[in-house]
Amino acid sequence: MIESILALAARLLSLFRRRGLDRDLDAELRSHLDMAVEHHLAQGMNSEQARRQALLDFGGVEQARQIYRERRGLPFFDTLFQDLRFAFRMLRKSPGFTAAAVLTLALGIGANTAIFSAINAVLLRPLPFANANRLVFVWATDRQRGVNEDVSSYPNFEDWKAQSNTLEALAAFTTRSATLSIGEQAELVPAVQCTPGIFELFGVLPQLGRTFRQEESKPGLSHVLILSDAFWKERFAGRPDVIGRTLRVNEDPYTVVGVMPPGFRISRERPEQVYAPLVRDPNRGHGFLMVLGRLRKGVSIKQAQTEMSAIAGRLEGAYPSQNRGVGVNIVPLVDAMAGDVKTGMLIFLGVVSLVLLIACTNVANLMLARGASRMKEIAVRAALGAERWRILRQLLTESTVLALAGGAAGLLISYWMSRALVASLKQFNVPRLADTHTDTWVLLFTLAISLFTGIFFGAVFAFSAGSPKLREALHQSSRQATEGARGSRLRSALVVAETAMALVLLASAGVLLKSVLVMRSTAPGFQTKNRLTVEFWLPPKKFPNDSRRIQFFKSALARAETVDGVHSAALVADLPLGGGFDSLSFHIVGKPDPAPGKPFQSLFNVASPGYFATMGIPLRAGHEFSDRDSTDTTQVIVINEAAARRFWPDEIPLGKQIRLDTNLLTVVGVVGDTRQLGLGTAPRPEIFLNYMQSSPDWSWLVMVARTEGDSTPVSAALKSAAQQVDPDVPVTRILPMDDVLALSLAQPELWTGLLAVFAILAVVLAAVGLYGVVSHLVAQRTHEMGIRMALGANRGDVFSLVVKQGLRLTFVGTLIGIPCALGAAQLLVHLVPSVRPGDPSTLTAVSTLLLSIAFAASYIPARRATRVDPIVALRYE
């Protein structure tokens, strides 16, 4: 055993000092022969005989040397080194080809590495928790509404926890915004309310203090607070004496008991700043909890799903009124954390794989083009006795060297690309995306795809060039040695495939772009210019009834209108395109419900008098809310046109009444539709309640101010005025309406931009590939062109002959690409919901674009073909 290891080590070492060892061996053999000659001379032979005899005794000197060498090194590596040296020599000999191939591969591999490193950070790297792979999200589902990831009620959570065997621990949380007052200043911070066991479920200890005790989920004991590391460092400069301090949260005193370690995060939307215990809510119909669980060791998600579905079924039977259609959906925590971005990232992994395939195809094509000129060399090598596999091996070594060089360059490119990617996705708060960096897995991934790439295009090349028909190749002069029909068919097929792939990407980018353009040109239904929005948060405790709320609304509006430059101001609960919306059910007086027990549904919003005028939303009938409306007058509502069409299709809605809970509300006005949910989403029926009357006790509130001229200079003054209304009501955001609109487009625009970048890359690569193939064809057919021209073909004929060839390939590629693009576009709905996959005008535009690019790529070689001098071309005969 040890002998074999020693031997292997010796052989490996010898690889690095081959030359010295060769000299050594030569000296030794020479000395042997000299001694042998001497010996024979001493025995009386003449020098001629002595020499002959010595060589005879020795056997073949050259064979001995060969066996010795093989024995000394490792033949596999010897050959490899030989191939590598040869490969490097070949690549150095044609720097243009090498640079083009390496750059092409670097772009393809770099794009893949960049996307992979983001996926690695967000989805693959284990969460920083003990037993992270056993942590799951336990969503409720609602069959009736078709929702797969729904919140659950407290009693349901309790029953799940009590009855589940497959989940050894369950904890629940909900995300809230809380007003936190430290000293005078109130501030709205993202908060998590959670059941006491949640930190233990994650297996994370606080860096300071303690976690919640079981009894702290009881009312009266629950006024304890745990801080996030970021909040602690920012607000308390990381001072340890924060434990035991009292902070006011939503006006109630809370004692700080602990600080979580850096990076700990439960909420996937926004990193939470503080944690408070969740108090039991006995209403089984009130879903508001997200539930986390830890699988018992050895239990699969599927087993847990089966058991939990059974439990949910039992609960449905026991509480038919609140739990009708409620099931359970278990999702690994990693996937749940990544949320929507996961789909986007996987789509983009598909996109960059296409780019890489195109890059591979291109390089294979380049190699084939070169292969034609190398055919002769290969044929000579074969004639000299190189075995077929030996030649293949040589070619594969060459392509692998190329691919590894591309991979190394790609790694550099990916570093830059993934930084850009992380920066552009930053606004979406993707958990863990910021951790994107090049770790072992990323390196392995890059190595793997580089090797795959090298073997892929190397194999394509070797397949067509590796087994030349010896006799033919040697017969032909080097200029004429061609790859033959098989090679040229293969190259054409590669170009067709490349074109098809490029078309898929281009069409995808096209339909995304189209939908973004459509969204941009869509009128939102209100004015955005010179409008400022100020978001408030009303602590519910401070505003327990309508009169207190109305008092606040009035003073806020009065104060805003005193600010210089403010033309008018109004309030609204859910700003259109602002991201929030509320749906409620109601009854229409004098009309039956759509189905028994299922009342009408509509978006509901709350607005103050003057809101529609301030926003520039046109009034279609009746009038808007007036200052005279109060809690004592008739309860009034304003509806949008979509609501008028939906609920009173053939009637005049003015004066009609609806019942919301116990309130009777009368329609007094109809206003124009706005795009509430997004520019790509059709307006939905919406009913506005009046802030000056009885309104839902929602905490969110936006003030819209129409300014005289540009709103930017007014912003600061308005903010300070707003903060003075009530020091306990924090202003959470102040933003021009133009920016609100822009934000609503940010995500679709980002995806579109990203896809466009890759699509352009793909098209450029495909165009280069086509150019390469066509110019190669022209080079090969120079002779033929010469004959054609000698026989009377004019330049136009030759030109169109070449261009037609290029266009034909592209056309076939386009024909294949269109159905693929239609299929791929179905996935794009995940990126931009309003996308129209089969948009014929986009497909036409994209195909035309691709064909024009193909024309341009064939144009240059075609021009070259027309300049063929028949005399020169024929002279080569």
Added chain:
Amino acid sequence: MPPKSEVLQGTLDLLVLKTLDTLGPMHGFGIAQRIQQVSQDVLRLNQGTLYPALLRLEQRGWISSRWGVSENNRNAKFYSLTRRGRRQLRDEAEGWNQMAAVINRVLKATS
């Protein structure tokens, strides 16, 4: 004189080790001479094959080599047995003897 026979596959190692054990440090030519002499020219050694064998033994750490000067004042590479090589020789010789004895017995039994 009996016909010359080729050195059996695998026995060359043993012969070389034994030779070095007897002669002490020796160069390739000397080893070849010695094997032929001792076998009274029965064994025909293709001298060229000796060198890969020496390399193999050296790679396994059983012999070591260094350049030196021969009795005739010639530069030559001298091989000598290492401690591990001596142990290997003992083991191999033992194995050979056992095998030879077994083969002898078998031959006797059948004839």
